[in-house]
Amino acid sequence: MSDEIIRAENLSKEYVQGDVRVGALQDVSLEVRTGEFIVIVGPSGSGKSTLLNILGGMDVPTSGRVIYAGRDLAELNESELTEYRRSEIGFVFQLYNLMSALTARENVQLATELVSGALDLDEVMEKVGLTDRMEHFPSQMSGGEQQRVAIARALAKNPGVLLCDEPTGALDYETGIRILALLRELNCDYGTTVIIITHNLAVADMGDRMLRMRSGQIVEQRENEEPLPAERIVW
Amino acid sequence: MRALDKRLLRTVDRSRLQFLAIIVVIALGLMALVVLNNAYQNLDGAMSDYYERQSFAHLFSEFVPQPPDYVEGLRDLPEIREAEGRIVTDIRADIGRDIHPELHMVALPEEGDINRPLVLQGHLPGQKDRNEVALLAGFAEENDLQVGDEIDLIVREEAIRVRVSAVVSSPEFLYPITDISRVFAPDNEYYGIAFADLDFAADIVGMPGQVNQATFMVAEGHSLESAEEAVRDAMGGRGLMRVITRDDQLSHYSVSLRTGQLEDLASSIPLIFLAISAVIIYMLLMRMVEADRTVIGVLKAIGYSDGEVLMHYLKYALGMGFVGALLGMVIGHLLVRPVTETFFLEFFDMPLLQVQTDWSLIILGSLLTLVFCVGTGMWATRTVLQITPADAMQPAAPPPGQKNLLERWFPRLWSWLAFTTKLMLRQLLRNKKRFALAVLGVAFAYTLVVLPFYMLGILDAIVFEQFDEFEVYDYAVSFNEPISEAGIAQIREEADLKQIEPLIEYPFEARNGWRNETVPVRALPEGGTLQRFQNARGQRISIPTSGVLVCEYMAGALNVGPGDDVLLSSHITDEHEHHIPVKDVIRQDLGSGMYVSHQTMQAMTGDGDAYTGAFVQSTDDIRYRLRHAFNVKSITSVDQMVEGIDEMMGLVIALCTILVLMGGVFAFAILFNIATVGIMERTREFSSMRVLGYDRKSIYHIILHENILATIFGLILGAPMGHMTFVAVVEAFQRTEMIYLPVPFHPGSHVAATMLVCGFVALVMMAVRVKIRNLDLLEALSSRMT
Incomplete structure (x- = not known):
């Protein structure tokens, strides 16, 4: 493992719903090293997605700060934050969120044309195993294929960090395993830092590190000396 | 091509009918801008050039014959x-x-x-x-x-x-x-x-x-009014009959009436069209942004800036604006000549007219379209800026639900309603703004459609009421020299006339305090039947033995009413002023005048029976019979006048048809877009209903009933709106000394407009039916694709 890429210090996040204040994150601190594969597990409402959104610059904490490659995200203005998401972060969503009016290739192109150092589109598509499905629209693809497109879209920008929100949540077991294997492969091949959040405890064993969250706090943190290959995970 | 632009093109392709409807409205607006403004500029320019080149007089005066020195002396006036x-x-x-x-x-x-x-x-x-x-x-x-x-x-x-x-x-x-x-x-x-x-x-x-x-x-530096006053003062008391300014000269007045209307239309119609397209674009984009909430979140998460996302949606509005404007301006350019020639040169003799295109209109049109489309687009898509990627990833909170007024106040009635009716009413009450837009859309379309019917109705009233009810003679005869009762009898005999009513008519100066007007005063026989009168309250009245009947316009201009006195003087009375009591105020649509009995006129002029003209009723053509009557100056045939107007009506009907069709386009564009937005918004809701066992017909009926309700409210609102718009148009442009149009409520126009608007709504519903049939509702339920 090499240097630290993200450091989160004492992150808290509160939402106001009517007269009630709901604490989504409470004093969470975290360090992520370059090239690390982290799995964050926890039940619904434990604050996983909130943490991921804050790390990705999609949301701001109520208190605390996120340092990315030495830069405090709280000090970035709107356009700098956009630039941060554009260049440094790749998102993979549970429900893929592809543009239905665009083909697989065009969905990926949507990301590659944003940055100057993007990976070769064909190479990325080949990497995710979609060379022969490039001209298909999302409606003509299976859930697993759609998620591969979503991963290709996130990866193609050549981001520093890949943030995956329940990437297997909408997939069947076998497809889920294949997606996890792909993410691990990309982590190894490109050195991309990967953070996966999931409620599936079994996935935790494939990460270099596992964080368990409950009620907005990190309640357990464990380094895996020998992470399991995705193919050996069972749930 | 950029991926987002491809998405845009495919979105356009998916909503092509909506896109097309808006393009047509924009195109009509720009077409109107180019055609009407060019036609106006060409006509107005040709008229000004012609007046300048041929030295068209600013003032005219009529007087009893005088030596030319009399006029030459007036050159010394500084004005x-x-x-x-x-x-x-x-x-x-x-x-x-x-x-x-x-x-x-x-x-x-x-x-x-x-x-x-x-x-x-x-x-x-x-x-x-x-x-x-x-x-x-x-x-x-x-x-x-x-x-x-x-x-x-x-x-x-x-x-x-x-x-x-x-x-x-x-x-x-x-x-x-x-x-x-x-x-x-x-x-x-x-x-x-x-x-x-x-x-x-x-x-x-x-x-x-x-x-x-x-x-x-x-003279330069002097106003028309001051010159008119100076001439009137200099010639007053020396046989002056009247002074007419260029504005009141019949030919100029008629041409100006039309060019003025053209100018008003040229400045208002394009803006109305663009405003309507802006409303539709606003609805469409607002809905699109709402539906694309997750897309926007994803784009921002990927790294697209607010500006880039905003631009994506603005391009949609700009695309419609560009295509519509281009289409409108090209067609408009091609139509300038035929429209100018058909609608204006047919009537006006404009030898210097050159049909040209003012290219600055292209710039103006482009700028207007840009302002409307970008402004509307920015306003409609401003929520893009408020959507944060993290929020967008979460499903949107359902809109707050609560019991509606009907439910709270009439629970029993509510309980009797069918489920689909309840669903429809809830939807309407929850989306009041959208429903109000639909109602306004129908009302506006109704207004556009009812206006030409009113126009036809009013023309009909002027032409046929005027000649069927008020001026019931067949011919109006005027004489070169006033003739006596014996002369009238001779004409009756020569032409074998059944009925002839002699009249005396002279221009008079009418005064009430500081108010002063030149007005033709006509004397008619008491008990005469060939010219009838109706007062402002709609009651039939006859010529009073003493006193004067004053037309509405003149009563307003002189500020007189029944019981007031008006001072009348003329060269024929040697400028002596007579106090004549106003007996009543009468309706007169065309021209303005005052009416007295022979006795009153003779008392003012001091002349006996010296008639200047006569009304004649005859089934034979007296123009032929009186062709050798040398003292006859002119014979006007009412039948022929009506025939001429009938011929012109063909053109008016063509114009009205264009307006009605435009109303139809508006109705379709507005209602179809509102209905489509409604369907898009509720695809999941309808899908759930399908799963529960409702068929496409039931869903169609919900939309149909919503539109019927919007149509009913729109018609109710449109009827007074149409009437008031017409009254405003008439008051602004038509109420002059020459034309004083009545605007009665015209039920026939409303019936016709209602039927047409209902027809347009039916067309919309047919298009909506196709749209519902093509919707894959089950896919919408199972998918979360964006």
């Missing part, structure tokens, strides 16, 4: 730059037909500059021979008269043979009509203009060394 005396008289001409048409003869001094005719063919009269006349082109063409032909002028019981020396056009007679009742249709067959040499005319009409009219050009 007057130039003054010319001339002879103007109405005669008849024998041109080899059974009926002798009326000729308005204008005799100009040879060396004069004012109101010079433009020679189209031949030479001006008097240059080679005295016995020559130049004829206005319209009359010459209609009667197949050419340079070199000979005709007989019937003047003072004599037929004087003259040669047609020229065919001309004149700034004074762009629209040659005898009086304002002809404003809708000139009659070139029976009414012509002839120009003659001044000395020749003076000899044949018996005014040697005299003139009876003067024309004036106002």
